[in-house]
Amino acid sequence: MPSKIDIPRKSIYRLSIYQRCLSRLKENGVETVSSDALAKAAGVKSTQLRKDLTYFGQFGTRGLGYNVSQLSRTIGDVLGHNRLQPVILVGVGNLGSALLRYGGFRKEGFEIVAAFDVSPNPARVAETNVTLHNIDKLATFVNQHHVKMAILTVPVMAAQSVSNLLVDAGIQAILNFSPTVIEVPEHVVVNSVDLAVELENLSYFIR
Amino acid sequence: MPSKIDIPRKSIYRLSIYQRCLSRLKENGVETVSSDALAKAAGVKSTQLRKDLTYFGQFGTRGLGYNVSQLSRTIGDVLGHNRLQPVILVGVGNLGSALLRYGGFRKEGFEIVAAFDVSPNPARVAETNVTLHNIDKLATFVNQHHVKMAILTVPVMAAQSVSNLLVDAGIQAILNFSPTVIEVPEHVVVNSVDLAVELENLSYFIR
């Protein structure tokens, strides 16, 4: 098996998509799927799907295809989310509180276990199970609950300083929604979702 | 100038980022910037920045750098958003209503001009300037207001059918938040933001 660093980052993204497709197949009682069918559902070419899988081993049966639940479990292992992964959210503004209410994470193996803000407003977590804390409780909480992942939904101005707090507290992965580049040490991973950039990118392609 | 199709999609993404950096420089009264400084702010290598720009022409002065406001205007022209671009949002759930409240778009040249839902709930657009319509008013509105872009925040089950509605109404670009692949004709562009996939991707990289 190649070391993590040899595997295209895009392949990892696609694994997640494959897995979601597999879940739906499983719900529909499908037991076996060909690379062709699964690839079509995921919106990629079948050769790419097979290539992506070979980075981690051989899971198919030639002439037949893949066992749906087995492949799903294997991908889950690779992605490291067969058990529920706790996540904290920092910055409970409009976007932050919407994400707290968004149920889609749990199904995919993530649970937002707590939220933090510089000035906690309890109304913002109404109708959720999430507890809201002042941001100065962050480090203690992260340590006690062994949280490794954080969602960052603070204003641009605060992004870098809060990110530093997260890193110091021991957070290893950050999903950043602030439209700015944040600097982190080597061992911390950041994925950024930049809504305005996505819109601008679209506007380029409409003539 | 190379045709749109020859230009790496990633370059277009980076143009948006460069432009945001330029805006901040302009706010700070900076008039000239080197590729090195701008690249650092955008989190890329300076050679990449220069290469990205050459797809569209030559804008710098050797030995000096780039004129901030001039370069900003040029990139704005390329991205096609020097004038305010109207956008509609379909699916006013948690995420949808959060995006309506999120002010960050307007600064970047986009304005959400209306929202649509199968069962419009006025409470969801409280404290916004956005008008909420039943989804059967969609086609008429799009035509009357010459809207070309849409944000899609409906549940997975509805994603494809609503997407078809959008396409039929004449929408040319869709920013899709539903965690599923949507099929559209050749001439329509789709960017997908998949929050669960982003989280899963992160969880792979924490050991």
Place this chain on the structure above:
DNA sequence: CTGTGTGAAGGCTTTCACAGCC
């Protein structure tokens, strides 16, 4: 015959190295 696994080829993006201009 069907469908996976995979080295090799091809294509796309980034980086290098340096020419050219201020």
Place this chain on the structure above:
DNA sequence: GGCTGTGAAAGCCTTCACACAG
């Protein structure tokens, strides 16, 4: 000297072609 512009090289990812297994 400083910094941009750019062809060429390198690196990365996707696709092809086909060997191989059921």
